[in-house]
Amino acid sequence: MTPPVSWKPQSSSGNFFQxxxxxxxxxxxxxxxxxxxxxxxxxxxxxxMEAAWVxxxxxxxxxxxxxxxxxxxxxxxELLGSPNAxxxxxxxxxxxNIAADLPSCRDILFDHGVVTPLLSQFRDDMKIPVLRTAMxxxxxxxxxxxxxxxxxxxxxxxxxxxxxxxxxxxxxxACWTAYYICSGVDDAIQDVLDAGVCPQLVNLxxxxxASVLLPVIMALAxxxxxxxxxxxxxxxxxxxxxxxxxxxxxxxxxxxKQACLIVSNIATGNKEQIQAVIDASIISPLVxxxxxxxxxxxxxxxxxLSNAVSSASSEQIQYLVSRGCLEPLCSILSYQxxxxxxxxxxxxENILQAGEAGKKGEESGTNPYAQFxxxxxxxDKLEDLQDINSDRIYELVMKLLQSYWExxxxxxxxxxxxxxxxxxxxxxxxxxxxxxxxxxASGADEAE
Numbered sequence: 348m349t350p351p352v353s354w355k356p357q358s359s360s361g362n363f364f365q366x367x368x369x370x371x372x373x374x375x376x377x378x379x380x381x382x383x384x385x386x387x388x389x390x391x392x393x394x395x396m397e398a399a400w401v402x403x404x405x406x407x408x409x410x411x412x413x414x415x416x417x418x419x420x421x422x423x424x425e426l427l428g429s430p431n432a433x434x435x436x437x438x439x440x441x442x443x444n445i446a447a448d449l450p451s452c453r454d455i456l457f458d459h460g461v462v463t464p465l466l467s468q469f470r471d472d473m474k475i476p477v478l479r480t481a482m483x484x485x486x487x488x489x490x491x492x493x494x495x496x497x498x499x500x501x502x503x504x505x506x507x508x509x510x511x512x513x514x515x516x517x518x519x520x521a522c523w524t525a526y527y528i529c530s531g532v533d534d535a536i537q538d539v540l541d542a543g544v545c546p547q548l549v550n551l552x553x554x555x556x557a558s559v560l561l562p563v564i565m566a567l568a569x570x571x572x573x574x575x576x577x578x579x580x581x582x583x584x585x586x587x588x589x590x591x592x593x594x595x596x597x598x599x600x601x602x603x604k605q606a607c608l609i610v611s612n613i614a615t616g617n618k619e620q621i622q623a624v625i626d627a628s629i630i631s632p633l634v635x636x637x638x639x640x641x642x643x644x645x646x647x648x649x650x651x652l653s654n655a656v657s658s659a660s661s662e663q664i665q666y667l668v669s670r671g672c673l674e675p676l677c678s679i680l681s682y683q684x685x686x687x688x689x690x691x692x693x694x695x696e697n698i699l700q701a702g703e704a705g706k707k708g709e710e711s712g713t714n715p716y717a718q719f720x721x722x723x724x725x726x727d728k729l730e731d732l733q734d735i736n737s738d739r740i741y742e743l744v745m746k747l748l749q750s751y752w753e754x755x756x757x758x759x760x761x762x763x764x765x766x767x768x769x770x771x772x773x774x775x776x777x778x779x780x781x782x783x784x785x786x787x788a789s790g791a792d793e794a795e
Contacts, residue, residue: 443484677725
């Protein structure tokens with residue numbers, strides 16, 4: 348008898364309701380403690396096997412916590428040392444189902460020291476089906492916040508070997524485990540890098556299967572949130588060239604979002620790392636995404652471009668502008684995300700400062716970047732931001748307006764106030780029935 352592979356049966360299947368109905372009858376009969384007791388009958392391996400099989404299926408239902416609390420967990424952990432390979436496999440399966448449920452279920456597993464016995468199952472002579480189950484169970488156990496007493500280095504030793512597996516399921520679960528550790532353990536990014544998994548994770552960005560690519564790119568995105576030295580490891584392993592291909596080709600939305608996130612994280616680094624982004628020809632695909640993609644991808648692309656221009660050198664800004672980034676950056680000024688808005692404004696400020704240095708080469712003596720922002724209606728959007736409910740954004744907006752468009756803003760203000768040159772003392776009363784002056788148009792319309 349073989350339990351279901353997935354930790355939860357598909358809800359669309361009629362067997363799901365039939366299984367839950369059977370489970371409810373078993374629970375009402377109060378036999379779970381008895382099944383847990385059968386796991387300790389070491390002289391009756393067939394009974395142990397059958398009991399573990401039943402508990403595995405119940406743990407795959409909506410009643411996982413009852414299995415975790417019925418006394419089965421310490422016995423299942425003990426069965427990981429059974430001389431019977433089939434019993435060990437069934438125990439792994441049941442523990443994996445328990446781990447895939449609530450955090451409280453995983454806490455029970457940790458309380459009974461599940462990690463070390465589970466890691467001892469990984470052997471060179473393991474059959475592929477058993478290895479799949481063990482890697483899947485380990486990834487479930489690593490989901491969420493790992494307790495401080497859990498040592499991640501032995502887990503990462505297993506991961507560093509299995510991310511080279513030719514088996515797609517084993518490979519995907521190994522990559523999920525790397526991601527979970529990066530996300531659920533403080534300062535684990537360095538542990539992941541020290542385990543030597545980075546080169547292969549980068550290689551796997553070109554994997555044909557989305558089930559592998561998703562955990563790979565999520566793990567790399569988490570690593571890219573580290574400090575500059577950790578990000579540099581990704582760059583040196585060629586991640587940017589792979590990301591350029593992911594951004595330019597037809598990949599699923601969630602993959603492109605993560606790719607933009609990694610570029611954004613790298614672009615927050617030093618100027619050498621920004622140059623690496625430029626050298627990988629990533630800017631043009633980002634500009635295209637910001638102009639044409641769905642809103643959530645646009646937002647991630649906007650972060651990437653905004654971060655890049657915020658810290659770029661004058662030469663880098665010249666390149667970024669030449670690739671068409673100014674117009675899409677101005678479009679970000681209509682976004683509602685205040686953090687993104689502020690970063691974009693910082694980027695525009697950096698661009699405008701570089702433009703001041705470039706005025707010397709302009710016959711008109713004007714800032715070329717300020718002129719382009721004016722032409723693509725960026726000034727209108729900046730003026731609209733004067734009413735925003737954010738002090739830091741308002742202050743930066745006013746700084747930009749007064750520094751680079753003082754004359755245009757003054758003209759706009761004059762047009763907004765009809766009769767501004769009239770003295771209050773000379774206001775005349777219109778005779779009844781006299782024609783009223785036309786209502787003044789908005790400053791933006793009149794400025795045009």
